[in-house]
Amino acid sequence: MPRGAIPTRVLPKLSSLQQRPTVKVFRKPKKSNEQVAADEKDSGTIYRRGAPLFNAKRIIEGSGAASTQSIRKLKADPFDQSWRKDVSEDVLQFVDDMEVQGTKLLPEELLQLIRDPAKYFSRPQHVPECLRQQVYFPNFSVCIKRNKHLSPYYAQFQVPLWFNKLDLKAYLKDLYNVDTVHIRSWVTHVRPVRQDVLNKFSLAAYKQSPAKKEMIAQLVDPFVWPVAPEDIDRTPFSTQQFQDVAKVQEDESKKTSDLFNSMLDRKHRKSIATQAQEMLQGKIAWGPTWQQLAETRRAMAGAADTLPPSHSPPPPPAAPKRTQESGISR
Template identity: 25%
Template sequence: MSLFNFARRFYSSARAPVDAAKAAIESSTPRDVRIRRQRFPQLLSKAGEDSSLTDVEKTAYDRLKSRGELTIERPDGPREMSEEEWLERTNARRRRVRGARQVAVPDGEGATVEEARVVGHRIYLPNIIFRLVRNHTPPGQPYNPYEATFRVPQSLTKLDIRGYLLSMYGVRTTYIRTDNRIPDIGRNNSTYSKGRWNSEDRYKRAVVGLEEPFYFPHAREDMSVAQREERDKLLNSRFQIDQVKLMREEYRSRYSDRPASEMLRGTKRCAGRLSGRSWSRSWRERAQLRRL
């Protein structure tokens, strides 16, 4: 990689910090939650700084401990389960593959082999699409590999997202943040009615915390000159990017020569003929004329 290409790397020029996973959790936490935690740190933080449990998990652990349900019988005597052991057992139950059970099947040599069998109705593949996009990384900051961003349908919940990633791809998640993206209100060119017509701009963004680091592939700033030219050529052959740019320039040059006052006069005449009423400029058009 040349020095010029290396200097253009905005997000991956710096090495990811050691505690990138913890920084990802703090940066993706909602703003009101961060403010509340700063104002009342002693009331909200039930687990210590060295504890691997969250506040909710710490409450559940203390409740089970007070009931005496965390006692383990040992040959040397009973003892209580530690926080790490309880968290490992809880996570193993959370990450289990639902809808299947292990069945011992006799092997040809007299031994038994365990295999998974579907319990109840079969689960078919979903007809939804998970779009993997690059994480939002401000300029000058390193890319966080312990986060992944998806665009999912708005009907999915956090439990659906966690189950889909685990069942389909074997990806284990630590946390999930979601927010709905709603498009702007526009005008339909055929019916001239206002509304949010473009359904592609309406989606739910899911920021998922990962246990294993993952770097988004095919970053353009990490490619060499030959790879960039090949990529641009492929995109141009599929989507005709250069042809669209040329058509836009021709359209702008065709209508940029006509003054704005002449175009407004033509619009006024057409509006008067169609409706039979007097036409007056709106506040936006008057503001545009003042700028000219």
């Protein structure tokens, strides 16, 4: 072998039994436009010649599937090509293109395709990336802020920290077709906040919130904010109902708390003060408590012989029992 030559590996020659058999491709004859229109009118399909097949959002009914006999032959022999006579041209073109690109379909994938092409192409994972319609969504947000002190030719935005002036200029131009003359940016740092400690022996920790970046863009055309509505009907939102429920929950939580139990009942004290004021003014007459109850008053006046059960005195306690052996009372 001469110097500098690249060694090559000699591949063994396959025998006649090991060689792959020659496959004869069967293609369906092309139909004219009149025949296609007549077939579509009879079948009621929505497929049109030249329509994109690789659309994961639409079920295509014009792609013909293979017969049951062809599917059985393909299961028995993976190199069988009799199914090519049954499927439509778009399916054949897809299979050939995948083989040319070096991503040949597996036997299981080929069976799924020829059984129901519309169902196969309705799933995005079956469509190659080169034939998909790529959609890119932004992973950030640009918030416009209402500033009354700015001129209509200036707009203030809150942007991510990595956003620069060229990004904002391209963002406004590409999405909203807004031209800018000048952009000014600044970063506002947030003051660290001390967190509450669990006890007096633990060290205090400080929490640093992320900084905020804002920009002011000078616009070519003025932008005027719409007038904010003053009279907003909040009836559909039931704000009063939510406020009443929150107040009731707050009162109940206060009653069950330990701090509230240790405090005096202010409502009861106010009611006593109100009754005393009315008594001094002569609006109500003072009387003993027993006179306020009808049955007790009749018994105390001698009209009744016995007190009601609620006011009868309790029975006397029972005498202690003594045992005969020890004589100790128990």
